[in-house]
Amino acid sequence: MGKSAASSPRGPTRARIIETACVLFNRNGAERTTTRAIAEAAGINEGNLYYHFRSKELLVLAVFERFEHAADALLTDGSSSTPFDYHLRLRGWFELTWAYRFLFRDVAGLEAIAPSLTVRLRRLSVRLQRRVRTMIAGLTEAGLLRIAPEESDRLLDNLWIVASYWIAFLVAHRGVKQIAPRHLEWGFAQVRSLFAPYLGAEMRGLLDSVPVRDE
Amino acid sequence: MGKSAASSPRGPTRARIIETACVLFNRNGAERTTTRAIAEAAGINEGNLYYHFRSKELLVLAVFERFEHAADALLTDGSSSTPFDYHLRLRGWFELTWAYRFLFRDVAGLEAIAPSLTVRLRRLSVRLQRRVRTMIAGLTEAGLLRIAPEESDRLLDNLWIVASYWIAFLVAHRGVKQIAPRHLEWGFAQVRSLFAPYLGAEMRGLLDSVPVRDE
DNA sequence: GTCTATAATCAGATAGAC
DNA sequence: GTCTATCTGATTATAGAC
Structure with missing residues (x-):
């Protein structure tokens, strides 16, 4: 029963998404950073990103x-x-x-x-x-x-x-x-x-x- | 030969667009304010807005x-x-x-x-x-x-x-x-x-x- | 000057095969 | 867990009639 906002999956990919998102958010602002850009920078597919975070909001929250x-x-x-x-x-x-x-x-x-x-x-x-x-x-x-x-x-x-x-x-x-x-x-x-x-x-x-x- | 960024038309509509845009920019931020919303709030059609300002950037500049x-x-x-x-x-x-x-x-x-x-x-x-x-x-x-x-x-x-x-x-x-x-x-x-x-x-x-x- | 379309693009998000 | 393919909706901007 963790305290995190995003509920389900753990593992290295999830952590990499968060880290990548943080970098891009800082560079261009969270609003102008697309889920597509994050996925690409993290070296995964966009659909995969949405497997780990069911919405952009949940990703922002995780960061x-x-x-x-x-x-x-x-x-x-x-x-x-x-x-x-x-x-x-x-x-x-x-x-x-x-x-x-x-x-x-x-x-x-x-x-x-x-x-x-x-x-x-x-x-x-x-x-x-x-x-x-x-x-x-x-x-x-x-x-x-x-x-x-x-x-x-x-x-x-x-x-x-x-x-x-x-x-x-x-x-x-x-x-x-x-x-x-x-x-x-x-x-x-x-x-x-x-x-x-x-x-x-x-x-x-x-x-x-x-x-x-x-x- | 005015000094303004937006070149062509004058008149009350143009002024109203600028004023309306400023209000909405303040309320929701310029990035989250659509040209549609501005036109609607100004009581004109979106196409008309683009007659007065050929791009959103020019409108921002006018404000x-x-x-x-x-x-x-x-x-x-x-x-x-x-x-x-x-x-x-x-x-x-x-x-x-x-x-x-x-x-x-x-x-x-x-x-x-x-x-x-x-x-x-x-x-x-x-x-x-x-x-x-x-x-x-x-x-x-x-x-x-x-x-x-x-x-x-x-x-x-x-x-x-x-x-x-x-x-x-x-x-x-x-x-x-x-x-x-x-x-x-x-x-x-x-x-x-x-x-x-x-x-x-x-x-x-x-x-x-x-x-x-x-x- | 003002309107009615409509184009072109891109965003967030989903379904389903592998 | 990961990918491909696709949907839906919104946004900036244009073409052309009135």
Whole structure:
């Protein structure tokens, strides 16, 4: 009795379809990716694809579930809360939003082809945001972050917006076609600059000491 | 010898098509809005629509041009630069992004159905961002804004991201279906909170004194 | 300018042989 | 599990009468 959306068959083909779909969704958007293209890229026939996923919606949902698990794991896994942990989690989030960037392109459009996504997306969003709120509260209590409670919610939302739509911004306004590691660094720095004005000296020092990874 | 993308016919029908298209684009996204739906909503036949716009791309471009003119007018018109003017212009921008919110849903997807939009969108983006940069520099010189030069660019980009994707955020994460004036206020407050840490006392007082409009 | 066809294409999805 | 063949419906766009 698994928790997955797509019910029946397992095996390597199914996994390959999901992986291929994710790649193509990211490249062209889920709406402009046809089942035909996915099947072809996965090296199977279209009819076969429909054996594994009885509709495109179920396939989209299966891809989403991978993101969901990764996101949950990232933000609940290890409740340790040193500044370094926050740093790593933020980086993990950036890599995740990049790996599943099609989810951040046009949610309304995505929900149009996969209506069952609406509820699950909202639930995930609430879960994650609650967790981040706790993290911010923890930082504040520890005296690492100095921010008024009413400003805290604004910061949280701005944080969320920047951390979610940095890719869309780079694509639309900077003409970036392929995101490279340096773009990840860029988005990362943007989010850090949101925090910067509220950071205590201690926290600032800790963050600056974290080395930039070279991938 | 007009500057518009769509060349030939003028008149009320053409204008009505553009207006109708904009409304439907905003409602369902430009990609999921069919020429049939536009024609029907405009009360004309589909063949007639294709008389006025020889392709869907030209229609998209015509709608974009209205946005472009409004945006240019908003950010170049009246180079006066009192804090109050900045305030009004920011509000104007929020109303504009709302009135043409389909442009901020999925730029890559939009460019897929209207490739000629790519260049014009990027050019507009550069123009606007340059203007905002000047505004920030002006505020800094006037001593109203206190921010280090290297932080200034980060602020500018975050500003741009929040001011562009606040709608997408509300739709995706708050489940907002119809944007009301209070949502405009919300987005407005989000952007102001980006500035807040860098505001001098004088500027802060001026902004707070600007009344909230009740539409 | 506006309409009535209708073409051309392509999407998601199904039936049934292997 | 995988393939071939096919259906159905929708979408952009055109030709030509009024």
